Amino acid sequence: MKHCIYIILILVLGQCSISSQKTTYTTSPQLQRNIDDSYSTKNCFASTKIDSIFKHNKKARKAYPPRISDEDYDSLNDQDKIIYALEHPESYYQICSLPTNPKKTGTKLMANLPMSFDEVGISRKQRNYLENHRDSTIVYLNNCINQSVYVSRQYKELILTFNFYECVPTLIKKIEQPEQYDTQILTTLMLLMKYDKYPSFLESKIYEKLYIPKKGEEYIDRKSSIPKSDKKIQEIIGFANAFYQEKMNK
Amino acid sequence: MNLLLFLLLFCSYQSFDAYITIEAGTYTIGKTDHPINEQKEVYVDAFKISATEITNEQFLAFIEATAYETTAEIHKNAMTFEVGLAEFEWLEDSTAYWRFPFGTKKEGIENKMNHPVTCISFIDVLAYCEWANERLPTLAEWEIACRANSKDLYFWGKDASKINEYGNIWTNATHQDTLISDQHLFTSPVGIYAPNAWGLHDMYGNVFEFCADTIPNLPDNQSVAYARGGSWWCSSQSCNYFNSIDIGRVHRYASFSNHGFRTVKRK
Numbered sequence: 001m002k003h004c005i006y007i008i009l010i011l012v013l014g015q016c017s018i019s020s021q022k023t024t025y026t027t028s029p030q031l032q033r034n035i036d037d038s039y040s041t042k043n044c045f046a047s048t049k050i051d052s053i054f055k056h057n058k059k060a061r062k063a064y065p066p067r068i069s070d071e072d073y074d075s076l077n078d079q080d081k082i083i084y085a086l087e088h089p090e091s092y093y094q095i096c097s098l099p100t101n102p103k104k105t106g107t108k109l110m111a112n113l114p115m116s117f118d119e120v121g122i123s124r125k126q127r128n129y130l131e132n133h134r135d136s137t138i139v140y141l142n143n144c145i146n147q148s149v150y151v152s153r154q155y156k157e158l159i160l161t162f163n164f165y166e167c168v169p170t171l172i173k174k175i176e177q178p179e180q181y182d183t184q185i186l187t188t189l190m191l192l193m194k195y196d197k198y199p200s201f202l203e204s205k206i207y208e209k210l211y212i213p214k215k216g217e218e219y220i221d222r223k224s225s226i227p228k229s230d231k232k233i234q235e236i237i238g239f240a241n242a243f244y245q246e247k248m249n250k
Numbered sequence: 251m252n253l254l255l256f257l258l259l260f261c262s263y264q265s266f267d268a269y270i271t272i273e274a275g276t277y278t279i280g281k282t283d284h285p286i287n288e289q290k291e292v293y294v295d296a297f298k299i300s301a302t303e304i305t306n307e308q309f310l311a312f313i314e315a316t317a318y319e320t321t322a323e324i325h326k327n328a329m330t331f332e333v334g335l336a337e338f339e340w341l342e343d344s345t346a347y348w349r350f351p352f353g354t355k356k357e358g359i360e361n362k363m364n365h366p367v368t369c370i371s372f373i374d375v376l377a378y379c380e381w382a383n384e385r386l387p388t389l390a391e392w393e394i395a396c397r398a399n400s401k402d403l404y405f406w407g408k409d410a411s412k413i414n415e416y417g418n419i420w421t422n423a424t425h426q427d428t429l430i431s432d433q434h435l436f437t438s439p440v441g442i443y444a445p446n447a448w449g450l451h452d453m454y455g456n457v458f459e460f461c462a463d464t465i466p467n468l469p470d471n472q473s474v475a476y477a478r479g480g481s482w483w484c485s486s487q488s489c490n491y492f493n494s495i496d497i498g499r500v501h502r503y504a505s506f507s508n509h510g511f512r513t514v515k516r517k
Binding site for chain 2: 063064065091092093094095096097119120123124
């Protein structure tokens with residue numbers, strides 16, 4: 001009997017020690033390199049209708065940038081219009097300076113996403129569509145993020161541009177999958193809270209270190225960073241979870 | 251009195267050389283640890299580079315001589331700007347092209363013939379160069395000409411706030427409004443800001459200047475064009491060192507109302 005109690009005690013203590021183990025967040029160096037070097041995840045979900053329009057319309061293919069006519073655009077269903085906006089951006093962008101991003105970002109938590117504007121981006125028409133179809137766009141984005149190996153920078157920027165805080169749980173889920181996250185997802189979460197002026201985050205030490213200029217300085221370096229640690233990651237996730245709950249409860 | 255004014259204007263317009271000769275030699279360009287433009291020594295042969303950006307007047311001469319149709323006229327895809335747009339946002343305007351860089355509903359270039367030509371694509375620039383028997387500077391040549399042997403980040407020294415003496419840039423913090431009065435909100439006449447030590451004007455600001463070559467090991471080199479120097483759009487918050495070191499890029503068929511060029515004489 002005495003032995004049984006010891007065994008039970010050992011088992012219970014063992015269980016406790018397992019559950020109190022700190023979560024370790026792992027990221028694949030190769031994945032981080034891919035994220036640093038690439039911008040978009042093309043064809044997360046393809047649209048046979050859009051593909052067919054481009055295939056049979058030389059004018060659409062040869063346009064600069066390639067784009068379908070207004071008539072063809074109007075014939076697309078809602079899902080296709082989202083895909084068209086995300087996968088076939090039809091406007092030109094300019095990049096003032098080629099990305100001068102710090103190397104080895106996987107070891108740091110960066111204040112900002114890398115300067116990554118592509119030479120093409122969404123047009124005003126496409127932007128308006130995504131804005132006006134927020135719910136279905138978020139469903140699409142969440143599905144894409146869940147099914148892709150990594151979250152493209154294009155999607156991270158879209159989440160920030162449109163304040164898609166509804167994607168927070170999906171992003172956090174990605175962080176918690178072994179070797180499935182890159183540090184830019186954490187940056188995306190922090191920027192979401194920063195842009196939304198989430199008070200708890202704005203009062204945090206992490207925010208102070210990353211986003212508030214030092215005494216005597218007018219601006220903070222957009223490449224500012226802090227060393228990555230599991231504790232800080234947990235703290236950011238905690239803020240992001242609370243931020244999401246607060247937004248959803250409003 | 252009118253004659254005197256004309257002579258004064260004429261003399262001031264002619265007060266700088268059309269081309270500046272850059273001597274052959276080895277020059278230092280780039281910046282330590284810069285991922286694209288690492289500090290290095292480069293040798294260049296002597297070259298003659300235009301002291302100012304190519305103007306509307308010069309581009310008009312090309313159009314009149316060749317009846318050339320620009321990319322924006324053919325594809326109706328020029329990108330224009332208006333105060334109030336989100337940062338880094340540009341608007342496509344099917345009516346905009348080099349004669350109307352902000353679209354036909356806005357003022358054209360009639361009274362801006364001494365401003366740099368804009369709303370032209372890299373493809374258009376190559377056509378101009380072919381006609382003029384000139385070429386674009388390489389990225390290295392552009393930087394050598396801009397630095398004028400300065401060891402500092404800017405050709406005038408280290409103080410970034412002096413940029414307003416040397417270049418037409420965006421003086422407001424954002425592009426949402428114009429709280430501070432800007433001497434030239436968009437382009438300015440070429441050559442009115444102070445030159446660098448070698449007599450080159452507008453190396454910073456006014457218009458982004460297309461350069462000739464590509465950067466090794468970067469993707470999409472065939473579809474993009476590189477540009478230097480920043481433009482009237484660039485503000486202290488949105489441009490890193492006003493492109494002293496950094497290199498801008500756009501699609502080769504894109505025509506923005508803040509992109510122009512200067513040329514180098516062919517030998």
